[in-house]
Amino acid sequence: MSNNSRRTAIIGGMRTPFVKAGGPFRHLDPLKLSSHAVRGLLERFALDPQKVERLVWGRVIHDPRISNLAREIVFDLKLPARIHADLVSNNCITGIHALVAVADAIAAGHCEVGLAGGVESMSNTPLLFGREATRIFTDAALTKALGDRLKILTQLRPRHFKPQALGVKEPSTGLSMGEHAEISAKHWQIARREQDEIALRSHQRAAAATRDGRLKAEIFPLDGLDHDTLVRGDTSLDKLAKLPPVFDRGASGTITAGNASALTDGASALLLMSEERAAKEGLKVLAFVKAVEFAAIDPGDGLLMAPAVAVPRLLRRTGLTLEQMDIVEMHEAFGAQVACNLKAWEQGWQEEAIGRVDPEKLNPLGSSIAVGHPFGATGTRIVTTLANEMARRDARYGLVSICAAGAMAAALILERP
CATH class of the missing domain: 3.40.47.10 (Thiolase/Chalcone synthase)
Known part of the structure; x- marks a missing residue:
């Protein structure tokens, strides 16, 4: 990227307030938080949505009901359906991957205007059934005959209905x-x-x-909040x-709740353009x-x-x-x-x-x-x-x-x- 003559300009960013999980945004799912941040970005820079060519969005805690959150943002905000939108995920550096994906597309000449960002709603993490219960429900769903399905479901016991929260331990080490x-x-x-x-x-x-x-x-105020509450x-x-x-x-x-980051709900969006397009649009460039x-x-x-x-x-x-x-x-x-x-x-x-x-x-x-x-x-x-x-x-x-x-x-x- 540093050797490419087509520079990526950062025009600016907007985000929701960041709030503690389980707090004021617990009723807002990742899509609502994401759409709010993108809407704020478009309004802040008076950008015509028709000019957006690419949207790359990040999320770490996945919801299997929405496989491509980026594309759903396009539909939720009624942005042009032609916008190529894809999802990226790599833990805490997810947002940088989103930025790089758009910047690389700009550098390669594939687009001139793109949005990058990400979201997390720790108030709305999926709860999972255990492996044994999941296997029973899956087998039942794949069985066509009602009698056979009911027979499989009789294997369920009270313990199977206890949900499991997503784990916080590293799979490779077993430590948090x-x-x-x-x-x-x-x-x-x-x-x-x-x-x-x-x-x-x-x-x-x-x-x-x-x-x-x-x-x-x-910050683009949300639900009466205009500041970070943590x-x-x-x-x-x-x-x-x-x-x-x-x-x-x-x-x-040595590590306490006071010297560690807290579980947080929030979304952030960034507007990126080619240097030439920013000049054409008359927009101030913050940095490259x-x-x-x-x-x-x-x-x-x-x-x-x-x-x-x-x-x-x-x-x-x-x-x-x-x-x-x-x-x-x-x-x-x-x-x-x-x-x-x-x-x-x-x-x-x-x-x-x-x-x-x-x-x-x-x-x-x-x-x-x-x-x-x-x-x-x-x-x-x-x-x-x-x-x-x-x-x-x-x-x-x-x-x-x-x-x-x-x-x-x-x-x-x-x-x-």
């Missing part, structure tokens, strides 16, 4: 993301206080950016220190996509440590340095994960050291711990926040770093002329 983060925190010797300090800074900065309107500027500007180190650890409940546990890097490592090396590989590789490939990045947006799955990757960048790990991040450059508007983390929406939310802040500061370069389950990561550089 939080348990993996605890392992990394111990390996990298990241103290509880350092994690709480990261969380406090995230809340304080997000609160300030909400008060001064910077975060509200990217932000706690009044928290303190003392309050955070009183919270019990949730993954390692022993004396050595310069380069993207994806990386994957062995989960045993640290499930959330792939940014320590992705970012150094990206900088080396572009010939840029960490010091040249005016703003660094690092996804905050956990305060521990942020601290571990920062330490790996500074000391070197599986790649050469790239240096220390100036704390003033890191997540200046807060990030996922305070703002929230709807898995499929986080990537485009972070890019929107970064591009807007780069334009405000007239910054030259901005860096995005996002870890993901499965021991993967995405890194992205935005640039302004």
Whole structure:
């Protein structure tokens, strides 16, 4: 992408407020949240839907009743039926995959105007029957004779009707993301206080950016809400220190509900255009996509440590340095994960050291711990926040770093002329 003369311009993004799962958006399914974000984007930039050629949408928690959510957004909003719309999914870097799919299409000349984004409704995750019950119901459904069907259904017992929530453990390791983060925190010797300090800074900065309107500027109000509800500007180190650890409940546990991102409902959409088309439409460009890097490592090396590989590789490939990045947006799955990757960048790990991040450059508007983390929406939310802040500061370069389950990561550089 960085060597292609056809640059992808970021015009802007819009999103729903991000709210705690089980809260004010629990009655809104992923389609409603998604359509709201896309509608807000079209209204904010007064974009004629007839000009949209591509829509790529992301979702992590799948609903088998809607296999291609992206296409349903097109129908729900009565957008032109000719719009090619497809769904992508890769844990917390899903939104970056959506962005890259549209950017690649623009770079290749397949389209000039595209929408990328994602959603998660953790309030509406599917509940599943166990494997035994599923087998009985499936066998019954595939049997034509009523008598045979009833005979199969007599195998059902009360235990079969107990629903199973989606699992949170990594299939490859049997451990949750939080348990993996605890392992990394111990390996990298990241103290509880350092994690709480990261969380406090995230809340304080997000609160300030909400008060001064910077975060509200990217939100399309929904159901009377015009702000993110997870932000706690009044928290303190003392309050955070009183919270019990949730993954390692022993004396050595460090990760709490206060220094980890919460389960969140929300959707985020991003408007991308070719540089030439943006000029033709008379739209201001916030930034251009310069380069993207994806990386994957062995989960045993640290499930959330792939940014320590992705970012150094990206900088080396572009010939840029960490010091040249005016703003660094690092996804905050956990305060521990942020601290571990920062330490790996500074000391070197599986790649050469790239240096220390100036704390003033890191997540200046807060990030996922305070703002929230709807898995499929986080990537485009972070890019929107970064591009807007780069334009405000007239910054030259901005860096995005996002870890993901499965021991993967995405890194992205935005640039302004």
